[in-house]
Amino acid sequence: MRDLSTKHLRAFVTVCDCGSITSAAAVLGVTQPALSTTIQQAEELVELRLLDRSARRARPTAAGLLLLPEARRILGEVKSATTRLRDLAAGRMGHISIATLPSAVDHILAPTLAAFKSTYPDIRISVRDALNAEVVALVRTGQADIGIGAHDETMSDIEQVTVYEDRFIAVIPVNHPLADDKDLTWDCLRNEAFIGGAAGSNTRAMVQKTLRIEEGESMIECSFVPTTIGMVGHGLGVSVLSELACRPFRNDPRIVLRELHPIAPRPIAIIRDPKSAETAAAALFMSFFQRANISGSAS
Structure with a gap:
């Protein structure tokens, strides 16, 4: 047996909010017959009348009043989940791991992180301070998305942008x-x-x-x-x-x-391994960091 879909729930909630099929159809951008069919399908699925419909009005029945708060909650959760997934895809949330020289934290990394977190508060950041060789190793092994270390011309396999x-x-x-x-x-x-x-x-x-x-x-x-x-x-x-x-x-x-x-x-550079998959959040931070700090060009 089929369950109610978000389409059914949205149609039902909108009719309850608008008080009529005609008004709700206009809000949803569908025809009145199409909306009536959706409501009828919902009622057939639960085997109960959800709305008392008259020529001009539509009001929830006792069963409809029971469904209404649950429908609102479900639609809210679906919207929230969709938004979070879209934010994840766009890099507005997620996790970024940064390896850095301790000397680069106070003057370079921390001020940029403060501005970045203010703009993207849902992105989690982990910072690991280390000697330069370890910073590079963490980037190369994928344990860090981004590194901040000393620019090294001998590392041709690593992307470096002097900041x-x-x-x-x-x-x-x-x-x-x-x-x-x-x-x-x-x-x-x-x-x-x-x-x-x-x-x-x-x-x-x-x-x-x-x-x-x-x-x-x-x-x-x-x-x-x-x-x-x-x-x-x-x-x-x-x-x-x-x-x-x-x-x-x-x-x-x-x-x-x-x-x-x-x-x-x-020269201090922001570094990443071009062979590693770059998350949307890491790409967003790279762009943000370079705009805030760049003073040189990529090697």
């Missing part, structure tokens, strides 16, 4: 002889005790390449920026970090931050 031009700077103990040097060069740091980043950090790779510091050579290894700052602040060595990473520590009285010459850029 911010960061740079490397020196972190010096305040009482160190180099603390007053306003024209600090990379060569000045070569023979200093050095506080370096953990394996997988693009800062560590840059320092080792530029200063030619080998593994284990006069280097104390730290995984996190606050740890590095603490080590430098207690005079255990000098370090090189990104300007973005150092911003929260600009007023730390134990250290001074100095420009390094020649300037070593550290």
Whole structure:
């Protein structure tokens, strides 16, 4: 036996709301005979009269009064489900996983996320902060839809769009002889005790390449920026970090931050794996993010 359909329920509710077949037919955009047929089909399915119909009026019967609130609820739920599915298809809801460098959160990611969530409140966001190598790995394995990391020209298989031009700077103990040097060069740091980043950090790779510091050579290894700052602040060595990473520590009285010459850029990019299927929500965020932050072009 067939059940009532949403077509039957919508026709019935509209007639109850309008009070007549004629008015309801106009609202639904159907002919009066067609609407009468739909109501008759509904009554045949439940084997009860749902409406008392006269020449000008149509009112719910006792059975109709029982059905009316349920019909409204069902139609509301169907409309809500349809809207949510359409929002999902359009990217207005869903889930986005983002892997990011910690240094990119405060200045780049968080302000954009605040604006994005205000516009698309039904999209769930998960953020995982990690070293650059892990950010790339999470994107490549599909564990993150989007990554925010250091632009790397050697990664030709990854889509990268530069969104911010960061740079490397020196972190010096305040009482160190180099603390007053306003024209600090990379060569000045070569023979200093050095506080370096953990394996997988693009800062560590840059320092080792530029200063030619080998593994284990006069280097104390730290995984996190606050740890590095603490080590430098207690005079255990000098370090090189990104300007973005150092911003929260600009007023730390134990250290001074100095420009390094020649300037070593550290472009920050939003990255994704073009081989991975892109969800509508992720595509929407990519577009939103680039409009809000873009300062370069895709590599």
